[in-house]
């Protein structure tokens with residue numbers, strides 16, 4: 001495993017991180033979830049990402065049990081707050097009340113005294129930003145979160161948060177968690193330049209476009225049994241990637257991966273790690289074999305000619321409009 005700094009902080013994280021969205025407490029049974037976490041640890045992954053909302057809060061519990069007994073100093077545990085965790089008007093968003101309540105509930109479920117990174121899962125247009133930043137800072141001062149990050153915030157939202165933190169002497173945002181892969185490149189034009197200047201690292205989600213970039217979905221064919229596209233919840237999220245044009249172009253990447261001595265999933269993950277502003281790629285998995293395959297993307301250097309061929313093949317299906325980064329206008 002290779003390690004990178006989380007943004008401009010002293011914290012090092014594994015450049016391949018393991019995330020449990022749609023899997024723990026949902027698509028996969030607990031023994032498979034534990035086996036994936038065990039495989040991740042064996043392969044040198046130290047960084048684990050979850051969220052209060054995943055599987056209706058069950059994902060944090062599953063991860064907490066899977067990591068139980070692991071030396072706390074050997075792992076970095078990341079979680080998030082924003083999406084609803086209950087029926088109440090205050091069970092969501094980034095108010096001081098919900099941040100404090102959700103943070104404490106996450107710590108209980110994860111069986112830990114602190115999380116290494118606490119992330120705002122979206123921007124909350126209905127809470128003053130200084131209230132959110134102050135609440136996050138209090139968590140840091142109390143030792144319940146070591147670092148603060150955001151997810152899917154726009155460049156102007158990140159800039160506004162940095163300004164408040166600097167003016168009020170509060171802890172600064174150290175990371176952003178955006179979707180980023182060979183097809184979805186919307187962070188490149190605005191977010192990455194700002195974050196490079198400000199010392200904010202990207203920890204990117206869906207580096208394999210939810211499995212599409214592994215090449216296992218063939219155009220015009222039914223999805224393989226047991227894949228996310230056949231999962232009741234997962235299928236809604238992956239559906240936008242299952243267009244025939246995308247799937248046939250992904251098949252054209254196969255010789256590129258072969259010639260680089262990589263599988264398609266390794267090529268996809270390695271591609272995200274070529275961006276120096278990326279601190280880690282968060283990979284999901286339903287089976288330990290997937291984790292073992294995926295970690296081999298660590299430390300891989302892709303030649304400029306390989307990157308050019310990827311661009312030539314995927315060009316027409318690449319999404320790069322920065323306006324695609326947006327949080328719900330109203331609290332969900």
Ligand SMILES: NC(=O)c1ccc[n+]([C@@H]2O[C@H](COP(=O)([O-])OP(=O)(O)OC[C@H]3O[C@@H](n4cnc5c(N)ncnc54)[C@H](OP(=O)(O)O)[C@@H]3O)[C@@H](O)[C@H]2O)c1
Pocket residue numbers: 018019020021022023049050121151152177178204205206207208209210211212214216226227228229265282283284285286287289290291293294
């Ligand atoms: N901040 C946010 O808003 C946000 C949003 C989404 C995700 N995330 C984070 O990012 C993490 C990763 O997201 P993701 O799961 O969509 O990422 P991904 O790594 O692009 O996709 C993972 C899925 O692809 C399939 N897969 C993985 N390795 C494979 C392999 N070697 N061969 C074939 N199939 C393979 C598995 O699904 P099947 O086996 O079921 O096909 C696996 O669950 C999440 O767990 C979460 O921590 C954050």
